[in-house]
Amino acid sequence: xxxxxxxxxxxKEIRLQFPILxxxxxxxxxxxxxxxxxxQKPSSVIDAISSYYEKExxxxxxxxxxxxxxxxxxxxxxxxxxxxxxxAESESEIIFTKGTTDSINLVASSFGSMLNEGDEVVxxxxxxxxxxxxxxxxxxxxxIKLRVIPILxxxxxxxxxxxxxxxxxxxxxxxxxxxNTLGIINPIKEIISKAHHFGAKxxxxxxxxxxxxxxxxxxxxxxxxxFSGHKVFGPTGIGIxxxxxxxxxxxxxxxxxxxxxxxxxxxKTTFNEIPFKFEAGTPNIIGGIGLGKAIEFLETLNIxxxxxxxxxxxxxxxxxxxxxxxxxxxxxxxxxxxxxSFNVGSIHPFDIGTxxxxxxxxxxxxxxxxxxxxxxxxxxxxxxxxxxxYNTKEEIDLCISSLKKSIQILQ
Amino acid sequence: MMSFxxxxxxxxxxxxxxxxxxxxxxxxxxxxxxxxxIPEKEKKEEQxxxxxxxxxxLMSRFRDNKMYFYADSDAIITKGIIALLIKVMNxxxxxxxxxxxxxxxxEIGLQEHLSPTRANGLLEMVKKMKLEALKNI
Numbered sequence: 001x002x003x004x005x006x007x008x009x010x011x012k013e014i015r016l017q018f019p020i021l022x023x024x025x026x027x028x029x030x031x032x033x034x035x036x037x038x039x040q041k042p043s044s045v046i047d048a049i050s051s052y053y054e055k056e057x058x059x060x061x062x063x064x065x066x067x068x069x070x071x072x073x074x075x076x077x078x079x080x081x082x083x084x085x086x087x088a089e090s091e092s093e094i095i096f097t098k099g100t101t102d103s104i105n106l107v108a109s110s111f112g113s114m115l116n117e118g119d120e121v122v123x124x125x126x127x128x129x130x131x132x133x134x135x136x137x138x139x140x141x142x143x144i145k146l147r148v149i150p151i152l153x154x155x156x157x158x159x160x161x162x163x164x165x166x167x168x169x170x171x172x173x174x175x176x177x178x179x180n181t182l183g184i185i186n187p188i189k190e191i192i193s194k195a196h197h198f199g200a201k202x203x204x205x206x207x208x209x210x211x212x213x214x215x216x217x218x219x220x221x222x223x224x225x226x227f228s229g230h231k232v233f234g235p236t237g238i239g240i241x242x243x244x245x246x247x248x249x250x251x252x253x254x255x256x257x258x259x260x261x262x263x264x265x266x267x268k269t270t271f272n273e274i275p276f277k278f279e280a281g282t283p284n285i286i287g288g289i290g291l292g293k294a295i296e297f298l299e300t301l302n303i304x305x306x307x308x309x310x311x312x313x314x315x316x317x318x319x320x321x322x323x324x325x326x327x328x329x330x331x332x333x334x335x336x337x338x339x340x341s342f343n344v345g346s347i348h349p350f351d352i353g354t355x356x357x358x359x360x361x362x363x364x365x366x367x368x369x370x371x372x373x374x375x376x377x378x379x380x381x382x383x384x385x386x387x388x389x390y391n392t393k394e395e396i397d398l399c400i401s402s403l404k405k406s407i408q409i410l411q
Numbered sequence: 412m413m414s415f416x417x418x419x420x421x422x423x424x425x426x427x428x429x430x431x432x433x434x435x436x437x438x439x440x441x442x443x444x445x446x447x448x449i450p451e452k453e454k455k456e457e458q459x460x461x462x463x464x465x466x467x468x469l470m471s472r473f474r475d476n477k478m479y480f481y482a483d484s485d486a487i488i489t490k491g492i493i494a495l496l497i498k499v500m501n502x503x504x505x506x507x508x509x510x511x512x513x514x515x516x517x518e519i520g521l522q523e524h525l526s527p528t529r530a531n532g533l534l535e536m537v538k539k540m541k542l543e544a545l546k547n548i
Contacts, residue, residue, distance in 0.1 A: 026432060348486035350464045355488075358432040366464045380485065381464065409437055410487060 009305040015390050017042040028360025031395045036180055036339050036386035038230045048293040052286050078292025085295045087216045095241040095275040096288050100207040101130040103226030103241035108134035110251045117143040119171040124149040126179045129369040131205045155182040155331035170200040178208035181368040182331025183339025192222050212337045214303050234294030238287030248274045255280040306389045310338040313387045320400045338387035347410045349383045355406035361399050415507050418499045419515035426519040443490030449481045460539050463532035465489045471543040477502050478544050493536050508544035
C-alpha cells in the first residue's frame, strides 16, 4: 500500500483508531473524502462518550455529590486541555459553544452590541455563510457597514486591497483561517497585525484549521478564534470560542439563564465570570469532554507530521486530477490544506457526486455554503474532496478511477 | 394504454434487469435524454423547483382532462429522475396525479432521494407535480 511508506507517521496505526473506516458503502469499502464537512471519530472519543453515560453521567458545576463533582472535573479538564493545546493565556478564555457558527453568532451578538452606527466590520469574499449572515443581521440591527475583501482569480485574498479597506472605522475583521471550499490558507498573521494597527479586533474562523495544522493563539495574537468539535475528531454540537480575557470581560452576556449568573434578584442580577458568563444553561457536557479527548488524541500525534502527510495527499491528488480532460481546480495557491474543489467540463457536480457515492466514494457537491464564492467563479457548485490524516494514496487512486468511470458515463 | 400501476410495475421490471447501481444510473441518464424539454423561450423563474442542488424546471399542460409534464435540469441524473416521474404521471387525470401512490420510487431504491433535505429534491418534484395537477381539479 503506497500510503504505508509515507513517513514516520504511521498511517496503518492511525486508521486502526477509526472504526468507521472498515465500513462498506453500497457494497464497496468506504473511501471518506468529505472531511471538510465532518471528520470521523477515533475510538478514544467514542469510548469516552459511552463510558461517560455508563459511569459518570451527572449535571455539572453545582452538585455536591461525587458524580457531579467528577463530571465537573472532567468537563473543566477538557477546557484546560484545549486551552493548553492552543496556547491560550488561560482556560477562562475558552468558551464552550455549539460550534463555529454559534461562536461567530456569539461575537456578532455580544461584541456587535457594542458597535455604533457607521462602524465597519470586514469579512472576505470566500467566507462560509456562517461568517456572512451574522454580520448582515448585525448590519440591519445596528446600522454598521459590512465590507468585503475581494479575492483574485486564483482564489487567494487580494491583499493589496486591505490597505484601502481597513481604516479607523474598522472595528472588527472576521475572516476564515482556511477556506472551506478552496482549502487556501489565508495570511492571517499579516491581516491581524494590519487590523490591530487600526485598533480593530480580529475574529478567526478556524473551522478548517485545528485538524490540519498547529494553531498557536498567543503567537497569532487574534482576539477571537472559533472552531467546531466535529471537524477535529470530536463530537457534533460542541465548539469553541476563544476570546482574549480583557475583551470577553468587557462584552455583555450572550444568552441568559442558569450558570451564567452570580446572583439573581428582581432588582439587580449580577453575572458570573468568564467563561461561565457566556455559557447559560446546562451545557453539552459530553460534547465538551469528548472534544477534550479529541484534542488529547491530537496531542498523541505530531501535527507537523500530519500536515506533511496531508500535503503529500494534496499534491498527489492534484497531479492525478490535472491529468483528466476538462479538469478545472478552483483555488490555486502554494498555501493550501488538503481540500480540492473541482469541476469537469460542463458536467454538473451533482452528477459526479451521485455516481462517486455509488462507487463507495464520499465527496461533497454543491456550493459548500459559499454562494458568493460560486458567483465569483460563475459556477453552480463544485465537487469537493477533502482529506484527513487517515486517508491514503491508495484511496486517491480508487477515487480517480471511479471519477474516470463516472465521467465516461456522464459525457 | 397502461394504467398508473402498470406503468410503475414496468419501471420496476426494467430496473430489475440491472445488477449494480452504475447500470441503473446509466439507464436513468438515458431516460433523461428522452424527456419532453421545456422550450428555452418558455423557461420561467416560477417553473424552477427549489430545494434542488441542480436547477430543475417543471411545467404542465392540461388537455382532455389529462396532465402532461415538461421539464429540464442542468444535471443529467436529476433530469433522468424527473423523466421517470413524467413517464408515470403523463396522461393521467389530475385526481390520479394528486392522490395515487408512487410505489415504484421505493421499489427501485430511489427512496434515499426522498428525504426533505436531499440534494436532488425528488420530494419537491413530486410536490410540484401534484400542485400543478391540483390547479385543474
